Amino acid sequence: MYAHPIALLLLIPFCLFLGLAVYIARFVNHRPALFFVLCILSLAAITASSMFEQMSIDIDTMLWWVRLRFSGVALFPLFWLLLVLQKHLKPLVITGLSILPVITIVIVWTTPLHNLFFHSVDLLKSNNISAFAFKPGIWHQIFSIYILVSYVFGLIWCFSNRKAMPRSDRKGFLFLHLAMLFAVLPVALNLAGEQIFYGLDISSYVLTVTALVMIFALMRYEIFQISPVARMRLIESLKDPFIVLDMHNIVVDFNPGFEAIYNENLPKTPLAGCEAVLLYETLGLSAELCRQSWESPVDWEHMGRHFEIQTFPVTKGRRMHGLIHYFHDNTERKLYEQQLRMSLLRLEKLNDLSRVLSMWLGKGDMTKVTIETATELLDAVFGALFFLESGGLHERARCGIMKSEEQNSPIDVLLQEAAFEAITSASTITLRRPPYNVIAVPLNAEILHGQPGSLVFVKSEETEFSSFDTSLAESVARQLAVTVETARLYREVERRA
Numbered sequence: 001m002y003a004h005p006i007a008l009l010l011l012i013p014f015c016l017f018l019g020l021a022v023y024i025a026r027f028v029n030h031r032p033a034l035f036f037v038l039c040i041l042s043l044a045a046i047t048a049s050s051m052f053e054q055m056s057i058d059i060d061t062m063l064w065w066v067r068l069r070f071s072g073v074a075l076f077p078l079f080w081l082l083l084v085l086q087k088h089l090k091p092l093v094i095t096g097l098s099i100l101p102v103i104t105i106v107i108v109w110t111t112p113l114h115n116l117f118f119h120s121v122d123l124l125k126s127n128n129i130s131a132f133a134f135k136p137g138i139w140h141q142i143f144s145i146y147i148l149v150s151y152v153f154g155l156i157w158c159f160s161n162r163k164a165m166p167r168s169d170r171k172g173f174l175f176l177h178l179a180m181l182f183a184v185l186p187v188a189l190n191l192a193g194e195q196i197f198y199g200l201d202i203s204s205y206v207l208t209v210t211a212l213v214m215i216f217a218l219m220r221y222e223i224f225q226i227s228p229v230a231r232m233r234l235i236e237s238l239k240d241p242f243i244v245l246d247m248h249n250i251v252v253d254f255n256p257g258f259e260a261i262y263n264e265n266l267p268k269t270p271l272a273g274c275e276a277v278l279l280y281e282t283l284g285l286s287a288e289l290c291r292q293s294w295e296s297p298v299d300w301e302h303m304g305r306h307f308e309i310q311t312f313p314v315t316k317g318r319r320m321h322g323l324i325h326y327f328h329d330n331t332e333r334k335l336y337e338q339q340l341r342m343s344l345l346r347l348e349k350l351n352d353l354s355r356v357l358s359m360w361l362g363k364g365d366m367t368k369v370t371i372e373t374a375t376e377l378l379d380a381v382f383g384a385l386f387f388l389e390s391g392g393l394h395e396r397a398r399c400g401i402m403k404s405e406e407q408n409s410p411i412d413v414l415l416q417e418a419a420f421e422a423i424t425s426a427s428t429i430t431l432r433r434p435p436y437n438v439i440a441v442p443l444n445a446e447i448l449h450g451q452p453g454s455l456v457f458v459k460s461e462e463t464e465f466s467s468f469d470t471s472l473a474e475s476v477a478r479q480l481a482v483t484v485e486t487a488r489l490y491r492e493v494e495r496r497a
Helices: 011-027 031-054 059-084 091-109 138-160 167-191 203-221 226-237 256-265 276-283 287-292 331-359 367-377 410-425 467-496
Strands: 118-126 129-136 242-246 251-254 298-302 305-316 319-329 382-389 392-399 429-433 436-442 453-460
Touching: 011 031, 011 203, 031 059, 031 203, 059 091, 059 138, 091 138, 129 138, 138 167, 167 203, 242 256, 251 256, 256 276, 256 319, 305 331, 367 382, 367 392, 367 453, 367 467, 382 410, 392 410, 410 429, 410 436, 410 453, 436 467, 453 467
Parallel strands: none
Antiparallel strands: 118 129, 242 251, 242 319, 298 305, 305 319, 382 392, 382 453, 429 436, 436 453
8 A cells, every 4th residue: 555645635534524423422322413423434434445445556455445435335325314314213214224225235345246336447546546447337326316315305304394403403404414415425426427536536535524514513503412412312201291382383392202192193294393273173172271371280181191281481581482381291190199089088988987886886796887898998899707716717797799508619618718818827818719809817816815817808800909908908807806805895794794
């Protein structure tokens, strides 16, 4: 290789691209920054391979660097399109965009077998600098057109979606498009048949302008700076939906949470640039209702979810530029409120049970009333009270199901099994026996002077006993044990009187 000064000039764009990649690599967790880094690295590979290509002294070495250069050229439009379509990328889209670049790379490295990329190659030398001359094949023409179409498509796409882009970023991305224009300009020259100018391939030298324009855009407009990147990541991670409208009630920004709600109603209609009035009508809201939420939140129920809509003005100085509608998801809070109301209702019933037990003290059979109230408290299908006596388990009361006339019926066996296990283990146990879920709570044997007992409750298989149900059943068992013993003492006193 011969290090010609003109060829070494390509170190300038290479170092610029490499420095840009290192600078932006700090933000690679932000997807647009990652695609931009890959795009810059492909340009750096093009300039480096072009430099070594011009320093080569034989055709074989030069051809190797040419293939590497065109591999970078093949990847450049792919990363550019990924950057442009960052918000609409899906695995199928990425796969589709990758097909043509991958095929091109394979064709470039196997071109001696089919000559689809080069028909013929030649080594030109001028002032001790080498230049690669070739007659382009059909695939070279196809891929050159693909590069130009990719750039034009990206330009049109960004222009049509400019309203969804933050205003502060629009000028910065405009300069990035200008930088990419200088990157695709050599491709247009190649299509026009102009490859070598004064014995020199200028395509890689033009990339110096691309690098300088990129640096200006990044530094002047702070693209990919940590503050907007962090803000964007925070916004996109919010579960609560929100939407930003401009002064003309046009949607200019939104987060994935709101996009998910929108896609449930109009999955094939683009959200960016949509009029707020039509959007609210689709979602069953009114624009006036949301404007009122500026002063006070508005409740909105949508597909089983509860939202509290708040509106915040977007101002700069004394001038208002738009509105932010924030949809706070209160679904869990509503659920907790409902559970709290149910818990309070159960506590009231538990107090009623205590009063019932006091009223029935020593006045007949109170166990049936106790079982009925406890079964209702637990939303159980049925319940039963067992005591372990010398002859075995004895059922004192049952609620919710009639005692089976069949000896040792499955339900009787299940109740006795659960009661016996709770008594022997002296702890609360739960059993899953399809189609039932069973909980058994032992009565305090010490309070009952050594007479063990157990409360058993049964729910259907679809409904499980929660931790609250367990605590409630244990509370009922404690109260029942105390009341049973108190009633026994009361009867003993009456007998001796």
